[in-house]
Amino acid sequence: MTSTKAHDVPVQELDRVTIRFAGDSGDGMQLTGTQFSRAAAVFGNDISTLPDYPAEIRAPAGSIPGVSGFQISFSASEIHTPGDAPDVLVAMNPAALRANVRDLVPGGAIIVNSDAFTPPNLAKAGYATSPLADDSLRAYTVFEIPVSTLNARALDGLDMTSKQVDLTKNFFALGLMFWLYGRTMETTLAWIEEKFGSRPMIAEANRRALNAGYAFGETTELFHETYRVAPAQLAPGTYxxxxxxxxxxxxxxxxxxxxxxxxxxxxxxxxxxxxxxxxxxxxxxxxxxxxxxxxxxxxxxxxxxxxxxxxxxxxxxxxxxxxxxxxxxxxxxxxxxxxxxxxxxxxxxxxxxxxxxxxxxxxxxxxxxxxxxxxxxxxxxxxxxxxxxxxxxxxxxxxxxxxxxxxxxxxxxxxxxxxxxxxxxxLADLRVANRTERAGFYPYERDPETLARPWAIPGTPGLEHRIGGLEKLDILGTISYDPDNHHRMQLLRAEKIARIARDIPPLEVFGPPEGELLILGWGSTYGAIRSAVERLQGRGLKVAHAHLRHLNPFPANTGEVVRAYERVLIPELNLGQLRMLIRSMFLVDAEGFNLVRGKPFQISEIQAKAEQVLGDR
Amino acid sequence: MTDQLAPSLADAAPSKLTRKDFASDQEVRWCPGCGDYSILAQTQKVMPDFGVPRENIVFISGIGCSGRLPYYMNTYGFHSIHGRAPTIATGLKEARPELMVWVVTGDGDALSIGGNHILHSMRRNVDIRVVMFNNRIYGLTKGQASPTTEFGQKTKSTPTGSADYPIHPLVVALAAEASFVARSVDTQTEHLQGVLERTGFHRGSAFVEVLQNCNIFNDGAHRAFTDRDVRDDRMLILEHGKPMIFGKNRDLGIRLDGLRPEIVRVGEDGITLDDILVHDETSEDPTIHNMLARIYWPEFPVPIGVIRNVPRPTHDELVDAQIRDAIARQGPGDLARLLRSGETWTVQ
The missing domain is CATH 3.40.50.970 (Thiamin diphosphate (ThDP)-binding fold, Pyr/PP domains)
Known part of the structure; x- marks a missing residue:
């Protein structure tokens, strides 16, 4: 759908956009990404973000190891991941371009700070010739903007060093992105006031940089359209x-x-x-x-x-x-x-x-x-x-x-x-009572239901007792080397934890309760797995997703769930740790999908793996 | 004064307890003749003097023969893992500043595996009383060299003699800024009682070295200066405000020659009592305290008693004060408001 704005730049409606801000680790890319995320969230999009920064606080400026990135995906519908591949890359220097360009979707947009593409910077990034001058970026739409120069002009007259001025150029880029995606600058302006209110000149500089970026978008003829991503329909509530x-x-x-x-x-x-x-x-x-x-x-x-x-x-x-x-x-x-x-x-x-x-x-x-x-x-x-x-x-x-x-x-x-x-x-009431009753107090007496021992804290009269790392005599809690007691205590400690399974919700299944394939996950892989399963289900495949929050003990129905499918696929960012547990506990021939690259799964990777598993049958 | 317990503790004291009230029902199991028996007995003996109810006293230990002491005290007790008792004590005091917490440790537990925790619990002035039994050997593991084992000493793990230089425990405690530093001896029961009593009344990080005999694996480690017939000449009993005099005839003293201590005889070469160093345990400047922590037999008499005792706000007081200040400044935390902080938006 295309409509027209007052000053004749067409507006294109999109369901979802993924942007990656990338620059030197001193360029403020994490802040830029965070500010854009807040604005998108406040606007009502569903969002998901992924910062990616180097361990070095400041790796050599302009070098590839020093590149810091922040990816945000914002959408008019519910999303679970920060997006597989960015649609837009904002690259503040050649190293940021080189480190990130291969992740971009084909035909994606690249916005570069052309001022930073100097021979020394190109050399630091390992470019023999400028990628802006050759045709190596022909698969993308490249916008060359002299961000540093334009920003410095906007800050002209402020009593600041050129280095201080340069530090605000990320807000110029942010302002431009706000214009491009039809966002107001309110949340960031409020943030500037809160953060720099006591330092009026710094506040003014950041405000000018932000406004200049926004105004540049409005006045330049570089961009032929802007974009809108409508608010998502999230469940009612305050977010x-x-x-x-x-x-x-x-x-x-x-x-x-x-x-x-x-x-x-x-x-x-x-x-x-x-x-x-x-x-x-x-x-x-x-x-x-x-x-x-x-x-x-x-x-x-x-x-x-x-x-x-x-x-x-x-x-x-x-x-x-x-x-x-x-x-x-x-x-x-x-x-x-x-x-x-x-x-x-x-x-x-x-x-x-x-x-x-x-x-x-x-x-x-x-x-x-x-x-x-x-x-x-x-x-x-x-x-x-x-x-x-x-x-x-x-x-x-x-x-x-x-x-x-x-x-x-x-x-x-x-x-x-x-x-x-x-x-x-x-929210649930978490209060539990301390033991105070003297009569019949034994430090290792157990609750008959949970097997929990009493919590008798120092300061409680009459309950003075000793605990420690040596094996305890059952109930009395004194030291014991008795072989049968040790065996009994080992079993009691194991049983106590096993019984927690009575007290946790069952494992829920998203999709058919039985069928061809279950994808079982745990932890942060949730979003990528859920998105992949939604796509596979959309294609009519009988694929289900179950996600464990409790890894020990497992929910009581876990065995039942994993046995209800012909195949079980367990994607993990390790070499198969949950898979080892599932196989040994439930004798299910679960398959692994294991990537350990220090990055989250992409949706497409899980989707492709699932398709391969289904095709193998 | 620092030697005051919080009034809330003393006020809560019931009718006076006795030594027996502090003995647990557990059979004491150290080797017959071990110096630990005496330390336990003196500890139980002084406990009633603090006027602290039993339930407000906690003994925390690590691993080693000393680690068993909490089992024999009829107070709260925690026999933890090797070297880590000060960490548990620190957390307990953070949560419960009103408790009186003792840490029982040994030369291996405190100075080897747990060295880092001694350092930091002392410098933070956590209100704990660390009593370190120093027998200069690993006893529970049957006779290996410890950080205080003498250079060249043959042990099971050093059959041709230890190649490691020993550490002076009290020098470490002073370097770590302990606000109370003292030394006593297992066999000198009255002196030990006195030191433990002073320790109990101190507020802040206290470090007490008790020279203790392991009669099985390092028998007689301290006897060269602790034996009854030589100790008057070979030990220096420190008393605040008194000259550092020792010797059977009370005529030997410590004098400073420039920065170096020397032993002089009062009455000889025109030396009078005025030339002798006077012990000031409250001196902020730790120079003399460091000297006292370092001098040792056979070059010097071994000082025992309270070496350093300086007032300083305790860690738990400082933590509590920060919270009180924050509440005074910002008001008590409003959780519902905190959850809603930052930009929020509402979906209808």
């Missing part, structure tokens, strides 16, 4: 855009409120989990106590100490930190205290690729400790769901008196989507 890390932090705070207990967050800085510490540390007026520990072990030790004292002891980390926390996690299993460990997974092993996503820690979470050491493991599927699963982690920890591992990942942590803000009184 905001949210990343997984912020949703995790808010969920943990909310859980503490629902449990009516002190939250103590102890953590050691690690990418990509540090933001959770930053959020929770900023919310001091909520009474949260945060503690930046001397190392990963101290962090989980402090969290366990806080739980011992009756608080919600929480720690957060990524894979390498999980490895360090293993022994203390085993102690938490032995002393049977509630504790939540957030593992924002990243590409491993070892230091791996700290800013890139992976699902490599599932088996570590389940088994990465000495001895039989069962721990519930849960994993959110989307950034917004991180909020709900944070509350779920505490529900399990508190009701079953156990440590819980919560597996997020870098894609969820940094990615964002609209979040329907819940009403607080609609």
């Amino acid at each position: 905001r855009n949210i990343t997984g890390n912020e949703a995790t932090a808010l969920g943990m705070l909310t859980a503490a409120r629902l449990a009516d207990r002190q939250l103590v967050y102890a953590s050691y800085p690690i990418t990509p989990a540090s933001e959770i510490l930053h959020y929770l540390s900023a919310w001091k007026n909520f009474g949260i106590k945060t503690f930046q520990a001397e190392d990963e072990i101290a962090a989980i030790g402090a969290a366990l100490g806080a739980s011992y004292g009756g608080a919600l002891g929480l720690t957060g980390t990524s894979g390498p930190g999980m490895a360090l926390k293993a022994e203390m996690l085993g102690l938490a299993v032995m002393v049977e205290l509630p504790l939540v460990v957030v593992d924002v997974q990243r590409a491993g092993p070892s230091t791996g690729m700290p800013t890139k996503t992976e699902q490599g820690d599932l088996l570590q979470a389940l088994f990465g400790r000495n001895g039989e050491s069962p721990i519930p493991v849960i994993a959110p599927a989307t950034p917004a769901e991180c909020f709900d699963l944070a509350i779920e982690a505490w529900r399990i920890a508190l009701h079953h008196m156990t440590p819980v591992v919560y597996l997020s990942d870098a894609f969820l942590a940094n990615g964002s989507e609209p979040w329907r803000i819940p009403e607080l009184d609609s």
Whole structure:
């Protein structure tokens, strides 16, 4: 559909657009992408975002390793992923172009800052000749705009160094994109005021850059049409855009409120989990106590100490930190205290690729400790769901008196989507009672239903007792080396975790309840799998999707679900960890689809794999 | 004064408890003749003096022979994992500042595997009392060298002699800015009681080294200066405000020669009591405290007593104050509003 605007640039209606902003890591691309996302979200589009940034804070300027990108997909209908391939690439320098151009859809648009295409920059990016001068970009529509020059002109007269001026050019590009997609600049103007209000000149510079970009779009004859993406029909409610890390932090705070207990967050800085510490540390007026520990072990030790004292002891980390926390996690299993460990997974092993996503820690979470050491493991599927699963982690920890591992990942942590803000009184009551009754108190007596032991916290008169890592005598909780007792306690600890399956929702199936193919996933692969399955179903194929949030124990009907299909395909960003569990537990010949490139799956990859599996029959 | 417990704790004290009230029903199982028995006994003996109800006292330990002590105290107790007791204690104090928390550890637990946690719990001035049993050996694992084992000493893991230089535990505690640093000896029961009592009344990070004998794997590690017939000449009992005098005849003293300590005899060469260093445990400047932590037999008498005791706000007080300030400044957190922060939009 095409209509005409007042100044005669036709407007094309689109269902979905995917834009990637790319530049040097000092060019402010994350901020530019975030600002565009907010505007799209506030406008009412469904959105999904994927930041992609280097581990180096500032790799050499202009180099390929220094390229930072931010992809946003916004749509008039419901979407689950940040888009496979961008329709538009905004490239602030040659390196950004070179690193990203091959991802673009054929015929896609490229907007470049032509000022940055200087011989030194071209050389740093490995271009022998300028791609703007040869015909290597002929498959795309290229818009060459001297962003730096135009921006500097707009800021003329402000008492700023040329370097300071140059730092605002990302807002020129943002303004231009706002014009191109018919967005108002309100949210960003408000942000500038909030952020730079106390520094009027910086605020003015950013405002001018933004306006100049927008005005350039209006006046130039470069663009022959602009685009509109109508608001999506989301479920009624109040929304905001949210990343997984912020949703995790808010969920943990909310859980503490629902449990009516002190939250103590102890953590050691690690990418990509540090933001959770930053959020929770900023919310001091909520009474949260945060503690930046001397190392990963101290962090989980402090969290366990806080739980011992009756608080919600929480720690957060990524894979390498999980490895360090293993022994203390085993102690938490032995002393049977509630504790939540957030593992924002990243590409491993070892230091791996700290800013890139992976699902490599599932088996570590389940088994990465000495001895039989069962721990519930849960994993959110989307950034917004991180909020709900944070509350779920505490529900399990508190009701079953156990440590819980919560597996997020870098894609969820940094990615964002609209979040329907819940009403607080609609959330579950998480309160549990401390043991105070002296009569008949035994530290390891168990609730007959859940097998949870009593939480008898220091300060409770008459319940003085000793706990620790040595094996416990059943019920009494004193030290025991009795062989039969040890066997019984091992079984009790296993049974206690297994019984959580009674207390979690069944595994839901999207699509036919039985048939040719089930695609089973967990964690952040949700969006790509769901989109692929929607497309396959649209073509009349009998394909279903089931997504596990509870990885230990599995929902009670999991075996039933996976046995109802001829084939089971398990896509994972690891080499087959869930598949190993499903095969061993249910004797189902599940197939894997495993990519470990530090990137989320693309919809088309899963779709192609599913088609191949179906074609193989 | 720092040597005051929070009034809330003392006020809650019931009628005076006795040593027996602090003994648990567990059979004490250390080797016969172990110095740990004495440390346990002195600990139980001083506990009633603090006026803190049993339920508000927590003993947390790591791994090693010392790690068993919490089982024998009729208080709350947590026998944790190797070296990590200070981390659990830190988290517990964060959640529950009103509790009186003791950490029981050994030379291997505190200075080897748990060295990092000692360093940081001390520098944060977490309100915990660390009692380190120093027998200069790994006892529970049957006789390997520890960070305080003497250079050249033969142990099971160093059959041709230890090639590692030992560490001075109290020097580490001072470097880590512990606000209370003291030393005592398992066999000198009255002195040990006195030091433990002072430790219990301190607020902030306290580090106490107790020279303890492992009669099985390192028997007599300290006897060269702790034996009854030599100890007056070979140990220096520190008392705040008093000159550093020692010796059977109380005529030997420590004098500073420039920056270096020396032993002098009062009454000889015109030396009077005025020449002798006077112990000031409250001195902010740690120079003399560092010297006292470092001098050792056979060059010098081994100082025991409270070396350093300085007032400083505790970690839990500071954390609480930040929260109070934030609430005063921003008002108590409104969760519903926080969830709705940033740009929101409504779908009808």
